[in-house]
Amino acid sequence: MAGSNPNAKPMNLTLKVWRQKNRNADGQIVDYQVKDISPEMSFLEMLDVLNEDLLRRGDDPVAFDHDCREGICGSCNLFINGRAHGPEAGTTTCQLHMRKFSDGDTITIEPWRANAFPVNKDLSVDRSAFDRIIQAGGYVSVNTGGVPDGNEIPIPKDIADRAFEAATCIACGACVAACKNASAMLFVSAKVSQLALLPQGQVERKTRVENMVAQMDKEGFGACSNIGSCAAECPVGISLENIAILNREFLSAKATSNNLA
Amino acid sequence: MILDSKIPEGPIAEKWEKHKFNVKLVNPANKRKYDIIVVGTGLAGASAAASLAELGYNVKAFTFHDSPRRAHSIAAQGGINAAKNYQNDGDSIFRLFYDTVKGGDYRAREANVYRLAQVSVNIIDQCVAQGVPFAREYGGLLANRSFGGAQVSRTFYARGQTGQQLLLGAYSALSRQVAYGKVKLYTRTEMLDVVVIDGKARGIITRNLITGEIQQHSAHAVVLATGGYGNVFYLSTNAKYSNATAAWRAHKKGALFANPCFTQIHPTCIPVSGDYQSKLTLMSESLRNDGRVWVPKEKATAERLRKGEIRVSDIAEEDRDYFLERKYPAFGNLVPRDVASRNAKMMCDEGRGVGSSGLAVFLDFADAIKRNGADWVSQKYGNLFDMYAKITGENPYEQPMRIYPAVHYTMGGLWVDYNLQTTVPGLYATGECNFSDHGANRLGASALMQGLADGYFVIPYTIGDYLAQTPPTPVTTQHPAFAEAEAEVRARIQQLLSINGTRTPDDFHKQLGQIMWEYCGMARNAEGLRHAKQEIQKLRQAFWSDLKLVGTSEELNQALEKAGRVADFLELGELMVDDALDRNESCGGHFREEYQTPEGEALRDDDNYAYVAAWQYTGDNQPEVLIKEDLQFENVKLTQRSYK
Numbered sequence: 001m002a003g004s005n006p007n008a009k010p011m012n013l014t015l016k017v018w019r020q021k022n023r024n025a026d027g028q029i030v031d032y033q034v035k036d037i038s039p040e041m042s043f044l045e046m047l048d049v050l051n052e053d054l055l056r057r058g059d060d061p062v063a064f065d066h067d068c069r070e071g072i073c074g075s076c077n078l079f080i081n082g083r084a085h086g087p088e089a090g091t092t093t094c095q096l097h098m099r100k101f102s103d104g105d106t107i108t109i110e111p112w113r114a115n116a117f118p119v120n121k122d123l124s125v126d127r128s129a130f131d132r133i134i135q136a137g138g139y140v141s142v143n144t145g146g147v148p149d150g151n152e153i154p155i156p157k158d159i160a161d162r163a164f165e166a167a168t169c170i171a172c173g174a175c176v177a178a179c180k181n182a183s184a185m186l187f188v189s190a191k192v193s194q195l196a197l198l199p200q201g202q203v204e205r206k207t208r209v210e211n212m213v214a215q216m217d218k219e220g221f222g223a224c225s226n227i228g229s230c231a232a233e234c235p236v237g238i239s240l241e242n243i244a245i246l247n248r249e250f251l252s253a254k255a256t257s258n259n260l261a
Numbered sequence: 262m263i264l265d266s267k268i269p270e271g272p273i274a275e276k277w278e279k280h281k282f283n284v285k286l287v288n289p290a291n292k293r294k295y296d297i298i299v300v301g302t303g304l305a306g307a308s309a310a311a312s313l314a315e316l317g318y319n320v321k322a323f324t325f326h327d328s329p330r331r332a333h334s335i336a337a338q339g340g341i342n343a344a345k346n347y348q349n350d351g352d353s354i355f356r357l358f359y360d361t362v363k364g365g366d367y368r369a370r371e372a373n374v375y376r377l378a379q380v381s382v383n384i385i386d387q388c389v390a391q392g393v394p395f396a397r398e399y400g401g402l403l404a405n406r407s408f409g410g411a412q413v414s415r416t417f418y419a420r421g422q423t424g425q426q427l428l429l430g431a432y433s434a435l436s437r438q439v440a441y442g443k444v445k446l447y448t449r450t451e452m453l454d455v456v457v458i459d460g461k462a463r464g465i466i467t468r469n470l471i472t473g474e475i476q477q478h479s480a481h482a483v484v485l486a487t488g489g490y491g492n493v494f495y496l497s498t499n500a501k502y503s504n505a506t507a508a509w510r511a512h513k514k515g516a517l518f519a520n521p522c523f524t525q526i527h528p529t530c531i532p533v534s535g536d537y538q539s540k541l542t543l544m545s546e547s548l549r550n551d552g553r554v555w556v557p558k559e560k561a562t563a564e565r566l567r568k569g570e571i572r573v574s575d576i577a578e579e580d581r582d583y584f585l586e587r588k589y590p591a592f593g594n595l596v597p598r599d600v601a602s603r604n605a606k607m608m609c610d611e612g613r614g615v616g617s618s619g620l621a622v623f624l625d626f627a628d629a630i631k632r633n634g635a636d637w638v639s640q641k642y643g644n645l646f647d648m649y650a651k652i653t654g655e656n657p658y659e660q661p662m663r664i665y666p667a668v669h670y671t672m673g674g675l676w677v678d679y680n681l682q683t684t685v686p687g688l689y690a691t692g693e694c695n696f697s698d699h700g701a702n703r704l705g706a707s708a709l710m711q712g713l714a715d716g717y718f719v720i721p722y723t724i725g726d727y728l729a730q731t732p733p734t735p736v737t738t739q740h741p742a743f744a745e746a747e748a749e750v751r752a753r754i755q756q757l758l759s760i761n762g763t764r765t766p767d768d769f770h771k772q773l774g775q776i777m778w779e780y781c782g783m784a785r786n787a788e789g790l791r792h793a794k795q796e797i798q799k800l801r802q803a804f805w806s807d808l809k810l811v812g813t814s815e816e817l818n819q820a821l822e823k824a825g826r827v828a829d830f831l832e833l834g835e836l837m838v839d840d841a842l843d844r845n846e847s848c849g850g851h852f853r854e855e856y857q858t859p860e861g862e863a864l865r866d867d868d869n870y871a872y873v874a875a876w877q878y879t880g881d882n883q884p885e886v887l888i889k890e891d892l893q894f895e896n897v898k899l900t901q902r903s904y905k
């Protein structure tokens with residue numbers, strides 16, 4: 001009973017899904033058939049159908065991460081037909097709908113592949129490396145209380161808007177998955193730019209970028225070779241300009257470092 | 262049991278200041294001797310964990326998400342209220358207090374709401390200092406927008422991603438404390454029980470969702486910031502994983518559950534498109550500023566439209582019923598959420614709904630586009646229009662949106678006193694998890710405010726008062742209560758895994774959702790509620806005898822996680838029905854069909870129902886006991902809300 005399009009024809013699809021029992025096990029692609037998939041369904045609803053079916057038959061459902069299903073929490077992360085978040089640009093996996101596919105299609109579904117993102121099970125990966133990068137310096141060091149009135153820190157609208165744009169990163173990791181080096185530069189640059197642009201971020205500007213980049217390297221992310229696959233696949237449009245800012249920030253921090261180590 | 266809300270003496274404007282002076286303090290050197298567990302890292306939890314760690318306490322923070330930043334708070338769109346009066350339009354702490362009490366249909370505690378309004382101004386300052394990129398005017402100062410239920414412009418926002426930006430602010434403060442070693446963070450870790458020793462909360466039992474490991478954690482106090490329970494209805498605007506388990510487990514360990522039937526139904530959501538539907542998406546309330554809500558005047562027209570025999574454009578202007586404008590000329594399309602939702606349902610019940618299911622009404626921007634142009638509409642609502650197009654495959658610039666109400670927020674929750682302490686000493690509840698500030702209906706942009714008020718500015722004071730009276734000797738997991746609680750948790754998991762029936766957790770959840778929506782949703786009546794109670798009991802029995810799971814507990818097993826949560830929803834659902842049955846009046850989000858004015862508006866009964874209904878668990882399959890906290894209104898006069 002599709003709401004908008006009563007004539008939308010259900011589809012039958014072949015899914016090739018990465019199955020891996022746990023972090024240490026070997027994985028493999030397993031084929032599944034799903035039937036009567038409405039074009040109105042979201043991609044994850046299609047996987048729900050598969051999983052309900054598997055469970056009823058006594059098979060282990062496919063583990064995958066998701067939560068908000070609105071494109072904002074950054075949980076969902078599927079590599080669909082060789083593309084991070086699938087064929088539709090500027091769209092998270094959860095916002096991808098089946099009307100982008102056709103009856104009879106074969107769809108390959110894999111997890112993000114990166115050394116820094118080990119597989120938990122099937123399509124679920126461990127992205128805690130991102131948290132540790134933020135812990136290394138992705139904040140302004142203020143305690144609760146004792147801060148000035150909000151309007152005592154005027155910020156030009158264009159600066160505030162640019163900082164906001166950078167701050168909309170949802171930490172999904174598509175940039176890493178899309179990059180042949182599995183670099184996390186776009187993710188790191190988004191936070192560095194946000195805080196480098198804002199007056200609140202100035203005090204710790206140098207140490208922040210140095211510490212975050214050091215943590216990024218330590219986590220085993222690859223180097224950036226300026227190809228731009230990351231920004232092309234970023235579902236929220238974090239721009240490459242941020243990487244340029246990061247590079248600039250990093251070089252100037254190194255040149256005049258406050259870090260004694 | 263007598264409920265003591267611990268409201269401080271004195272004039273309302275001085276209560277909080279006085280209380281802060283009177284509470285006992287833990288001296289700085291002693292703070293490091295106290296351990297605090299915070300469950301949940303949404304706005305309420307992350308702000309609390311960070312602030313408590315900054316004070317010097319040892320904090321353990323838990324979330325079932327893979328990162329604190331993914332908490333459901335991230336999805337809030339519209340904004341956060343604060344009584345800054347930056348717009349010089351007559352706002353004040355008292356006005357925000359007044360609007361919130363009135364908006365809540367006079368079922369909230371005055372003293373708590375007043376404090377909320379007071380600290381609201383500090384929240385904005387705190388977030389700005391953290392680098393939260395709020396919207397700004399060209400002069401560089403903070404911008405505001407207006408929201409429903411208020412006549413002033415006091416809502417701060419970051420485009421359509423306010424919740425995201427506020428949560429990332431709190432997450433950054435939390436991350437900093439993790440780096441300092443003052444917060445130990447446990448991600449993908451689900452709390453499955455509270456440990457109570459000699460009547461006091463002393464720890465929790467958790468399950469690691471990746472390995473399945475069950476762990477015991479001890480502390481001097483436990484804070485639950487675990488969000489709302491809207492997903493009892495299966496379909497809601499809440500994130501898929503939002504659930505009631507933490508609160509429900511605490512309830513079964515002695516914490517009273519208040520006003521469970523107070524749920525908020527948001528009028529503007531994208532309608533259900535099929536039975537595979539997994540969640541509902543909110544379209545911001547701001548759309549009602551320019552969109553006009555209508556259905557066909559005649560049932561027959563609506564029928565032909567649903568069958569695809571005619572198109573929207575075939576319906577002449579005079580054959581359209583702009584029902585909100587017709588019934589509420591003063592407020593028109595901007596009536597409060599509960600009124601708008603109920604009226605949409607009435608239209609569909611009359612057979613005049615649209616969309617193939619008939620469960621939708623139109624939200625039409627044709628006039629706004631004619632008046633101001635498509636560009637203007639796009640600038641204002643572009644991202645919402647895009648989202649609508651992505652989900653429905655329709656172009657809302659060319660045809661009206663279809664919308665329908667959906668469950669959005671739960672005003673009910675764990676009962677807390679003025680200190681945000683539950684009826685279990687040492688156990689606190691903050692954010693949407695508690696019942697405290699919104700009465701029977703929450704105003705837009707007030708949940709974010711409450712979560713951060715609780716976490717940044719209230720709990721750091723009130724928990725100190727409790728700890729100062731608790732010896733700083735280490736709490737360990739040696740006490741047998743820990744082993745007992747762990748054994749219970751393990752037994753329950755094994756029970757779920759061993760049923761080996763035929764129906765999936767989602768299957769049960771969907772059916773529960775249908776019962777709740779039908780009988781305990783937008784409109785309720787005694788007969789339906791009694792029927793629902795029986796249905797839920799039957800469903801619960803079916804669940805425990807016919808549930809299908811596979812695999813073990815020692816691995817990532819998402820169906821098992823789900824099953825545990827559905828089991829709790831099945832119990833909470835029944836309590837919601839009990840509560841709705843008890844409340845023989847209509848107020849806010851609780852509309853009892855037997856209690857309405859001749860015009861079909863909600864009819865409150867202040868003489869008999871101006872109380873908080875707090876429910877006490879008395880044992881499995883035993884009726885819960887109702888304990889009332891009478892509400893006193895000394896600063897706001899009770900009136901009938903009217904939007905005609």
Ligand SMILES: Cc1cc2nc3c(=O)[nH]c(=O)nc-3n(C[C@H](O)[C@H](O)[C@H](O)COP(=O)(O)OP(=O)(O)OC[C@H]3O[C@@H](n4cnc5c(N)ncnc54)[C@H](O)[C@@H]3O)c2cc1C
Nearest residue numbers: 301302303304305334339340452488692693706707708709
């Ligand atoms: C679509 C949408 C839009 C909204 N827009 C607005 C708005 O514009 N303005 C506004 O004021 N409000 C809005 N709200 C309401 C508001 O977002 C929520 O009420 C608020 O964010 C709740 O915050 P919280 O911290 O209490 O809970 P949550 O953010 O839900 O966080 C709960 C936390 O608890 C954890 N948790 C739960 N149970 C367990 C457990 N058993 N073990 C371990 N961890 C657990 C979760 O992992 C999570 O970290 C909106 C809500 C929705 C659904």
Ligand code: SF4
Nearest residue numbers: 169170172173175234
């Ligand atoms: S930069 Fe874009 S792709 Fe990378 S984590 Fe952030 S939102 Fe995802």
Ligand code: FES
Nearest residue numbers: 067069074076094
């Ligand atoms: S599930 Fe939240 S972004 Fe996709």
